Amino acid sequence: MTFMRARVAYPRASAILLAAAFVAATACRTTPSSPAAGIDLKGMDTSVAPGDDFNAYANGGWIKATPIPADKPSYGAGAILADETRKHLQALFQESSSAASPANGDAHKIADYYSTFMDEAAIESKGIAPLKPELDEIAAIADRHAFARMLGSGLRADVDPLNNTNFETDNLFGVWITQGLTDPSHNFPYLLQGGLGLPDRDYYISASPNMAALRTQYQAHIAAMFKLAGFTDPSARAARVFALETKMARVHATRVESEDVHDAVSWNRSELTRKAPGLDWPALLDAAGLQDAPVFIVWHPKAIPGLAALAGAEPLDAWKDWLAFHSIEGAAGYLPKAFVDERFAFYSKALNGIPEMRPRWQRGMDLTSEALGEAVGKAYVQRYFPPATKAKAQAMVDDLVQAFAKRIDALAWMSPETKTKAKQKLDTLKVGVGYPDRWQDYSALEVVKGDALGNAERADLFEYHRHLAKLHQPVDRGEWWMTPQTVNAVNLPLQNALNFPAAIIQPPYFDPDADAAHNYGSMGAIIGHEISHSFDDQGSLFDASGRLANWWTKADFDHFKAAGEALAAQFDTYKPFPDLAVNGHQTLSENIADVAGLLAAYDAYRLSLHGKPDVVKAGLTGDQRFMISFAQSWRSRTRDAAMRRQIATDGHAPAQYRALTVRNLDAWYDAFSVHPPQKLYLAPPDRVHVW
Numbered sequence: 001m002t003f004m005r006a007r008v009a010y011p012r013a014s015a016i017l018l019a020a021a022f023v024a025a026t027a028c029r030t031t032p033s034s035p036a037a038g039i040d041l042k043g044m045d046t047s048v049a050p051g052d053d054f055n056a057y058a059n060g061g062w063i064k065a066t067p068i069p070a071d072k073p074s075y076g077a078g079a080i081l082a083d084e085t086r087k088h089l090q091a092l093f094q095e096s097s098s099a100a101s102p103a104n105g106d107a108h109k110i111a112d113y114y115s116t117f118m119d120e121a122a123i124e125s126k127g128i129a130p131l132k133p134e135l136d137e138i139a140a141i142a143d144r145h146a147f148a149r150m151l152g153s154g155l156r157a158d159v160d161p162l163n164n165t166n167f168e169t170d171n172l173f174g175v176w177i178t179q180g181l182t183d184p185s186h187n188f189p190y191l192l193q194g195g196l197g198l199p200d201r202d203y204y205i206s207a208s209p210n211m212a213a214l215r216t217q218y219q220a221h222i223a224a225m226f227k228l229a230g231f232t233d234p235s236a237r238a239a240r241v242f243a244l245e246t247k248m249a250r251v252h253a254t255r256v257e258s259e260d261v262h263d264a265v266s267w268n269r270s271e272l273t274r275k276a277p278g279l280d281w282p283a284l285l286d287a288a289g290l291q292d293a294p295v296f297i298v299w300h301p302k303a304i305p306g307l308a309a310l311a312g313a314e315p316l317d318a319w320k321d322w323l324a325f326h327s328i329e330g331a332a333g334y335l336p337k338a339f340v341d342e343r344f345a346f347y348s349k350a351l352n353g354i355p356e357m358r359p360r361w362q363r364g365m366d367l368t369s370e371a372l373g374e375a376v377g378k379a380y381v382q383r384y385f386p387p388a389t390k391a392k393a394q395a396m397v398d399d400l401v402q403a404f405a406k407r408i409d410a411l412a413w414m415s416p417e418t419k420t421k422a423k424q425k426l427d428t429l430k431v432g433v434g435y436p437d438r439w440q441d442y443s444a445l446e447v448v449k450g451d452a453l454g455n456a457e458r459a460d461l462f463e464y465h466r467h468l469a470k471l472h473q474p475v476d477r478g479e480w481w482m483t484p485q486t487v488n489a490v491n492l493p494l495q496n497a498l499n500f501p502a503a504i505i506q507p508p509y510f511d512p513d514a515d516a517a518h519n520y521g522s523m524g525a526i527i528g529h530e531i532s533h534s535f536d537d538q539g540s541l542f543d544a545s546g547r548l549a550n551w552w553t554k555a556d557f558d559h560f561k562a563a564g565e566a567l568a569a570q571f572d573t574y575k576p577f578p579d580l581a582v583n584g585h586q587t588l589s590e591n592i593a594d595v596a597g598l599l600a601a602y603d604a605y606r607l608s609l610h611g612k613p614d615v616v617k618a619g620l621t622g623d624q625r626f627m628i629s630f631a632q633s634w635r636s637r638t639r640d641a642a643m644r645r646q647i648a649t650d651g652h653a654p655a656q657y658r659a660l661t662v663r664n665l666d667a668w669y670d671a672f673s674v675h676p677p678q679k680l681y682l683a684p685p686d687r688v689h690v691w
């Protein structure tokens with residue numbers, strides 16, 4: 001469970017999609033103009049009463065003055081920091097290109113991967129030839145056995161229902177490999193629903209005119225891709241692919257259903273065949289490298305039989321069109337400009353409202369940074385993450401853990417038994433700061449100069465094989481699920497662990513030169529958010545060992561659930577468009593983490609003052625600066641299409657509502673004299689604390 005929206009990890013993820021997801025819906029930028037306060041005074045709008053709209057009060061000036069760059073779906077602190085991190089990486093990449101680096105070394109591979117992607121003329125001259133062998137293989141499929149093998153050979157470790165909460169894959173099934181839900185000492189393959197080219201089942205099924213228009217555009221896009229790739233009857237093929245995906249969407253679980261960990265079941269190999277008939281499972285599993293796995297955790301036990309039945313019943317020719325289309329789509333980012341442009345026109349422009357494509361060098365850097373994640377990360381932290389910063393961030397993590405433990409002690413509603421279990425979970429929490437203890441070894445990954453698509457395919461397969469190998473290895477609680485150069489953070493419920501990548505531990509979130517009010521309001525709340533995920537509506541289902549097990553007394557859990565319902569109801573009232581509201585249940589885990597994280601960060605901030613009052617700066621008290629810093633960390637502007645997509649598919653509420661989390665903090669009412677009938681005022685019993 002992440003701090004903000006994670007990248008959408010499509011197989012062979014195109015740079016365009018990465019662009020859409022990387023600039024997460026988030027925000028905050030301290031301008032150098034007001035270093036004394038640690039917050040951005042010019043970015044505020046003090047004509048708005050804090051109690052009426054705290055986001056506008058803290059961020060109104062910035063929102064009015066800041067256009068969304070033409071190549072981004074949204075803009076805010078996360079996006080700005082990602083851009084700055086990319087500049088750091090650019091400097092590293094330029095050094096990597098030196099011919100002096102050893103031939104099979106990481107630096108050489110980074111340089112070759114990047115420069116091959118950047119050689120547009122070479123890519124243009126090859127046309128679709130690099131993809132031809134795969135398309136020929138699909139065309140040669142003569143029966144359901146060969147079809148199942150083709151499906152299996154394309155599976156990748158491309159979804160992650162609990163850490164990065166990524167449910168999207170255009171493969172028929174997504175694979176995730178980690179500890180078992182009830183067996184934390186062994187790794188298992190998880191199987192998830194997949195197969196859709198649009199982000200979620202809603203896009204196929206919803207009656208809204210907006211979604212209907214996107215469906216028409218998607219079908220035209222499928223036809224355009226077939227035409228570019230030289231297929232006959234592109235429109236007829238597009239209609240077949242779209243009809244097939246619509247049938248898949250109808251058997252898919254909803255986004256909210258996907259969050260229910262209790263739906264998952266364990267099936268052995270024969271149960272897969274028996275309970276999900278229609279598909280040649282042995283052929284599929286063999287081709288996927290899963291022939292030795294005795295047991296599978298089936299995350300979507302209704303959808304997977306539904307998809308298997310379609311695999312057995314729908315015409316093979318329709319399936320071959322579907323395979324061919326997704327093969328072209330997945331490769332498009334590495335093919336000539338016409339493919340890149342067509343893909344951008346649908347996935348970025350139509351689906352996310354982005355007017356302009358990012359420059360090629362940025363896409364190339366992101367793709368290289370994905371493909372050689374920890375090789376890039378290792379170079380990045382050596383240059384940009386000094387040990388002193390790591391030590392300071394580690395100390396802040398310790399403060400937040402202590403503050404959270406004190407909050408558990410002080411909970412009036414929780415029984416001593418449940419408190420003991422909660423404290424055990426906190427005591428054994430494994431926190432990773434900056435980067436992993438052990439780096440991945442890329443020596444077996446072959447990067448070939450001049451073969452852009454092949455490099456991407458080999459990197460994907462290399463990563464999949466790394467995950468498959470875990471099936472024969474002991475569980476590693478120190479495994480990282482984000483690269484150090486990622487501007488984000490993540491809670492790992494099954495490992496009872498946290499990752500705080502180096503790239504989020506920098507200004508404006510964490511500034512070694514800023515004061516406590518600023519740093520606790522922003523980085524403190526981020527750390528608190530991730531700790532709190534261990535105790536949100538999902539995290540709280542896992543015990544100190546990462547096992548899905550109930551450690552609550554019934555009365556305590558009932559109280560906890562009621563608090564969650566109140567928070568869901570609070571978020572259900574937020575409507576960014578007249579026809580669309582935030583889904584309080586879909587975003588509940590994240591909202592609980594925001595509330596609990598903010599409360600713990602506030603406690604830690606007060607503790608850091610050792611009972612003395614904080615100084616007043618720029619006319620603002622310490623408490624005021626803490627809360628403004630928090631809201632400014634959610635400063636954001638988002639395009640309408642991207643906002644609609646976020647509400648349909650993301651576990652995180654839009655940033656402008658996350659800034660309003662302060663209305664659940666009692667101290668906010670004192671700090672800004674908030675009173676009825678101001679719009680954000682909540683009577684004390686309506687303020688949700690959860691923890």
Ligand SMILES: [Zn+2]
Nearest residue numbers: 001002003590
């Ligand atoms: Zn989160």
